Amino acid sequence: MNPALDDAIRQRGKAFFASIRGESPSIFNKGFWTGKVMDWAMQNEAFKVQLFRFVDVLPYLTTSGNLSRHIEEYFTGGEAGDIPAVLKWGAEKSGMFGGVAAKLMGKAIRSNIEGMARQFIVGEQTKEAVKNLSKIRKDGFAFTVDLLGEATVSEIESDAYRDGYLEVLDAIAAEQASWKPFGAATDGLDWGSAPKVNASIKPSALFSQARPMDFEGSVEGILARLRPVYRKIVAMGGALCIDMEQLKYKDITIELFKRLRSEPEFRDYPYLSIVLQAYLRDTEHDAAALIAWGRAEGLPFGIRLVKGAYWDYETVIAKQMGWPVPVWTRKPESDIAHEKIARLILENSDLVYFQCASHNLRTISNVMETAAQLGVPENRYEFQALYGMAEPVRKGLLKVAGRVRLYCPYGELLPGMAYLVRRLLENTANESFLRLSFADGEAEDILLENPQKTLERELAKAPAKATAAPASPASLDGLTAFRDEPLADFTVEALRKAFPEAIAAVRAKAGRELPLWIGGKAVATADRIPTVNPADPTEVLAQVCQAGTAEVDAAIAAAEAAFAAWRDKTPRERAEVLLKAAAIARRDIVALSAAQVLEVGKQWDQAYNDVGEAIDFLEYYAREAVRLGTPRRMGREPGEKNHLFYEGKGVAAVIAPWNFPLAISVGMTAAAIVTGNTVVYKPSGLASLVGHGLVDIFKEAGLPDGVFNFCPGRGSVMGDHLVAHPKVSTIAFTGSMETGLRIQEKAAKVHPGQAYCKKVIAEMGGKNAIIVDDDADLDEAILGVVYSAFGFQGQKCSACSRVIVVDSIYDKFITRLTEACASLKIGPAEDPENAMGPVVDASQQAKVRQYLAIAHQEGKVLVERQASGQGYYAPLVVVAGIRPEHRLAQEEVFGPILAVMKAESFDQAIAWAMSTPFALTGGVYSRSPRHLEKARKEFRVGNLYLNRNCVGAMVGRQPFGGSRMSGVGSKAGGPDYLLQFVDPRVVTENTIRRGFTPIDEDDEWFD
CATH class of the missing domain: 3.40.309.10 (Aldehyde Dehydrogenase; Chain A, domain 2)
Structure with a gap:
């Protein structure tokens, strides 16, 4: 950054601090209940967690008994750590008396927390909200009104959300004529640039079925309810800002903003804005793309730039799903991004009206001094603050900048509590500017430091942790730790586009013959069954050859012939095949998913995640087999060596379901194969096309002939024969309770030539x-x-x-x-x-x-x-x-x-x-x-x-x-699942030779 500009920013910031010295936001005022509790929360992380969880649940505690019980549960015991006396007393009294004292304390706590919530909400009812909005304007602040509640679970609730905006806008329309515009302008606009009426709206609440997978449907579903709201705002001469929510809605929000702004009805009306979040790594690119689009279309618009309010959520979800973390992981990085994006917007002030939303005095000062350096007219940018959150900052801004808009939520207390929790989490976080400046008393020079220098200082103290990448096939010389395959992320445009193409590719092969695969050779039979699309049963996806008893015998014979050589491979050699198979499935994940969409009717995300689970089984069981494959020393007595190890049982029959046609098929098959068994695989007749995918995967992975044999067939013809065959040692089954119990009954009977008590691994039903x-x-x-x-x-x-x-x-x-x-x-x-x-x-x-x-x-x-x-x-x-x-x-x-x-x-x-x-x-x-x-x-x-x-x-x-009746055996995808497919053996060696005993450091010679 330009040193002169940076110095001007610091001087501007110091002047701000001087103007508000001695003041503190109400949430940090220790003279009040809220301030005392917030102070305690900032000193005690465990208490903070419990407090915010309690605030979140409070609206549901509608009886004194329920309230008292929750106070006791949240604020006694070790979960909350040390707690302030006012809450400790209430918790103790709720348990000690359960009577008048508990009710009084519960009532007091409820009243204080609800009062805290109302501090940040402009009103619960429309009349109250409009009255307070008028008061805000009398105090010299503009407003943007936001209806609380972003989680709609039905279209009726989405209608109600839309109607709530129409109602409050009608009420505002009746009042706005009495509001004088700010500044000396005579055009009726505040500061000569902004309409007096301003609303902010959360788009996802306007369409309960909005989701990234249905991108087009989500955009149009939201627009259908957004248009009448915007139409009313335009008729009032107002402005609308479309809020940005979680990352999953980002691209949907940008697209619907562009469509609304460019519709013929609204093209000539410039007062539409969109929120961008500086903490997202992609926001600089999004801002540049929006500006380029606006110039190409000749459409001016507004951008509200915020730091972002879902940092914890986005980080946790990304890690759970196996996705790259989309946000900057250090606060100075978000501050740097805000300053860069702010400059980009100000450089395009002829097109974009800038709304800087921040309580950070460094951020605010940067915008003011950058605008001055670039010669941006004052009526091309404004500042925004949260209603009830940072009173000293907003008052200081009003004195210096004169163009301050308050973000004013209104609505019911229930969604208001969720809003309150998010605001409190944001402003009591360790790196929050408000906390550092007003609660912790951090030095002004540190708070006003260039965020690039702050980042360098932090990195020098503690280098950034590398973000773990999704697991990839590992070298067997050093297996990496297992990580689940990332789940479907349909915010990625390429994935959304890939699905229709992959579905078309499956259709292009419709009607082909699928032979059996026995001993490494394709085997056709005259008996064939069509597998069809359940959404259109006339669409035949493939003709599947059916195995009879003769083919089952041939498959078992091929598996038995391959068993000894495969069993004697090292665990690492067998695991290597599974890792290669995982890489193939990962490469073809969309194609494999498309087959499920058509053959069994799985939705895109369900199908994709089923294939991802199949990959996980391959990767996980490969590692588990290597872990179990090392012989274990048993006992420490001198003079003998005892080693426990495992080996495959023989031929395994794998009988798979249609509902998880790849994941469960691969899971049972991979577990059998990697532990040294050979497999005869019977897919469900309803999912044989998906099941045939295993043939291609294992063939390309280099699995020896006969280790895996594909035998689709009619259960009534070959099912009992496969289960009862004397050469089958293990049966892995997933399906209904009735079929599972029948298999167990059949497997219990010993037939001539049978060398094994059959092992049945059965996952059955659930209620x-x-x-x-x-x-x-x-x-x-x-x-x-x-x-x-x-x-x-x-x-x-x-x-x-x-x-x-x-x-x-x-x-x-x-x-x-x-x-x-x-x-x-x-x-x-x-x-x-x-x-x-x-x-x-x-x-x-x-x-x-x-x-x-x-x-x-x-x-x-x-x-x-x-x-x-x-x-x-x-x-x-x-x-x-x-x-x-x-x-x-x-x-x-x-x-x-x-x-x-x-x-x-x-x-x-x-x-x-x-x-x-x-x-x-x-x-x-x-x-x-x-x-x-x-x-x-x-x-x-x-x-x-x-x-x-x-x-x-x-x-x-x-x-x-x-x-119980849901299954026998151990848990799939767990550390003991493979043990069901092996026989444990122990070899004991006497190491004494004529009285001489070799010394082994692991031997226990003396107690």
Whole structure:
């Protein structure tokens, strides 16, 4: 940076500090309850976490008993660490008396926190909001009004969000004539540049089905509700700013902004702005691209530049998903980016009206001095601050710049609390400018330092941590730690474009013959079955040759012949083949996904993540095999050596399902192969095209002939024969409970020539429940239940088929759930706008319809979405009034039917959840620490998910599998899964020779 400019920025900043010296934002004022609690939170991280979580749940605590219980849960015990006396006393009294004292203290705490929330909200009702907006203008500040609530779970809620804006704009319209414009301008504009009425809007709330995968549908869905809001604003002579939210909506937001700005109706109206977030690494590029677009189109517009409010969220989500971290990881980097982007905008001030949104005096000073250096007219930029958040800064700005707009949220307290928590987290963070300047008393010279120098100083103290890249196939000379394959990221335009192309490529090969693969050779048979697209059963994707008993015998013979040589390969040699297979699947991930979209009706993201899980199994089991493959010394006594090691059993029959056609097929097959077994693989007849993909993958990976044999066939013809064959030592099965029990029964019988007691590894069904507690976050619970119940048409063994709701929150939950289900789009999975598609075949369709009839008999059907079309579309059903004794509470449907149960208490909810023979997955949405701990102990299922959906287990992170009638054996994707495919052996050697015993440093000679 220019030294003269940097010096001017520092001098400007010092003058600012001088003008506000001795003042402090109200949140840091220790003379009030809020200030005391915030001060304590900044000194005690554990207490801060508990406090902010408590603030978040507070609106749901509608009874004194519930409030007192949560105060005790959050602020006693070790979770909160040391707590301030005012809260400690309340927590102790709530437990000690449970009476008048507890109620009074609870009421006081609620009142103080709600008061804190209202400090940052301009009003809960429209009349109150307009009154306060008028007061703000009397104080010399402009405003932008923002309706709270960005999480809409249904189109009814999106309509309500739109209508909320229309209502407040009508109220403002009645008042704005009495507002005098700021400055000396006579054109009715504030400062001669900005309309008096200004609104900010969160686009995702205008379309509940917005998601990156359906980019075009999301843009148009949002625009449909945004147009009438903007039309009213234009008629009022106002301005609109489109807020930027999470990264997943960034490109959607930019595109809808461009379309709205360039529509013929609005082209001649310049007062439309968009928010850009400096903490995103791509924002400088986005700003430059927007400016270039505006120049090319001849369309002036505005940019509000913020640092960004979702840093923690974006960082955590990226790490969980395996994506590159999209934000700058050090605060000075965001400050540097803000200054660079601010300069770019100011250099284009003839086109772009700049709105600098920051409480950071260095950032503000930079904008003022850069504008002066560039000769930017004062009416081409303004400053913005959050209402109720940084009073001294905004007052100082008003004195110096005279052009200050307050960002004014208004609306109900419930979404207001979420807004409050985000603001408090942002401003009490260790690196927050407000905290450093007003609470921690950091030196002015440090606070006004050029952020480039700050970054250099930080890097000198602690070099930046390298961001871990997604795992790639590793050299066997030194295996890297396992990392899951990144999940589908449809914010990437190239991935969105790749899917239609890959689907077209699958169609281009439609109708081809798929032979068996036995002993390294293709084997055609006369018996063939078409595999079809369930969205259009007339579309034949392939003709699949079917194995009879003769082909099964041939495949087993080929596998037996290959066994000894394959067993005797080193674990590393076998693992190397799996890593090569993983690399091939990774290269072809979209093509493999496209086959699932057409053959079994999986949505794009579901199909992509299924292939990703297959890659994970290959990578994970390769590493596990190397770990297990090292013989283990047992005992330490001198004079003998004992080594435990594992070896493959022989021929494994792998019987795979259609619902995770690649992931589960690969998982069971890879586990058998890498441990030294050979495989006869029977895919589901409904997913044989996907199953045939294993032939190509293992062939290219260099797997020896006979180790893997592809044998699709009719279960009625060859299923029992394969299971009962005396040369089969292991059976790995995933499917229904009925079939799994039959396999176990058949495998238990010993046949002539059989050398093994057959090992059966079976993952079977589930009747999975999600419990919604009385304090649950319904925004999250509704979306989690809907996704768990209806993702891939409810055809997952882990799908939620029962939701058990505690009585006091039941009505709210039911209303929002039914509205959310009514908003889902149903149609072919190849169209990304559809959240639900057809079930897999006619028998599944008939089964769902059968259970729909049962639903009408046993309960009250709240939702019955009958999709039309020639595909195997089954009704989406939500049925209430179900009790544990009903069939819908006990029997696995494996389709889009959700039973809703109303429990009197959390204890009853857990008892009902455990009232079935199954124990696969379960979920709990609760913000009660005590109830979450109770669920950990008493909700005994294989995979329990707290405050998230109950599907989508990740290899190595959430090993998957259940107990009771949900399965036998260990968890797939876990550290002991491979042990089921091997025989342990121990070799003992006597090392004494005529009294001489070699000394080994591991021997235990003396106690």
